[in-house]
Amino acid sequence: xxxxxxxxxxxxxxVQRRILxxxxxxxxxTNIPSQDRSLVWKLTKQRYxxxxxxxxxxxxxxxxxxxxxxxxxxxxxxxxxxxxxSQWRGVQSVLWRFIENEIEGSTFRLNxxxxxxxxxxxxxxxxxxxxxxxFGRGCIDQWCKEQKFWLKQLEERLIPFExxxxxxxxxxxxxPRFVDFDLFGxxxxxxxxxxxxxxxxxxxxxEWHRRMQTVKHTDFxx
Ligand SMILES: N[C@@H](CCC(=O)N[C@@H](CS)C(=O)NCC(=O)O)C(=O)O
Numbered sequence: 001x002x003x004x005x006x007x008x009x010x011x012x013x014x015v016q017r018r019i020l021x022x023x024x025x026x027x028x029x030t031n032i033p034s035q036d037r038s039l040v041w042k043l044t045k046q047r048y049x050x051x052x053x054x055x056x057x058x059x060x061x062x063x064x065x066x067x068x069x070x071x072x073x074x075x076x077x078x079x080x081x082x083x084x085x086s087q088w089r090g091v092q093s094v095l096w097r098f099i100e101n102e103i104e105g106s107t108f109r110l111n112x113x114x115x116x117x118x119x120x121x122x123x124x125x126x127x128x129x130x131x132x133x134x135f136g137r138g139c140i141d142q143w144c145k146e147q148k149f150w151l152k153q154l155e156e157r158l159i160p161f162e163x164x165x166x167x168x169x170x171x172x173x174x175x176p177r178f179v180d181f182d183l184f185g186x187x188x189x190x191x192x193x194x195x196x197x198x199x200x201x202x203x204x205x206x207e208w209h210r211r212m213q214t215v216k217h218t219d220f221x222x
Pocket of ligand 1: 011
């Protein structure tokens, strides 16, 4: 059985989790503390410490750089999901960079504002230290003060997706492709704390998001 090693609010983990649910296969979730990557380190034979990774029998699958989609492509091939059709290769690789940088830049900050509610107490010290070493002292307090700005920025950066979805049910055509799951993962991370809703003006995104929560591969089989 495929095992997903993750922690629940990670946007990139949510992407792979939803792909596995979409596929309709049985899979196992192993949650690790967000600041303890020893299991990942061990399984990858000291080659990776990020999440998510997956273990499928003897195969341990993980990313090789910031923009690789090794895990999603592995699942796509093994489970024949049609997430990376060749005609959309170029377009998808441009879109996922936008989603994972421009969109994620707003969404993770907005969710991190509520970190004390998400991160279990014993992990909070390491979590805060990790964030402050990466983004500077007091970064989360700063994001808290800037909350309106990040919300506005997210709303604006979602406009192109709202326009696309006015014309078609999914981001590239009439069925979900990888970028649909990618955007879904970032938005689920944004919604994780329960303090936010999707921007009111983005009605098409709201509907698409509702569909993406339950869509199944079998809905599209011939
Ligand atoms: N492009 C990677 C990004 C994964 C990523 O940034 N994961 C975060 C957690 S959300 C992580 O583990 N970062 C390294 C760290 O926290 O040390 C992917 O799609 O899996």
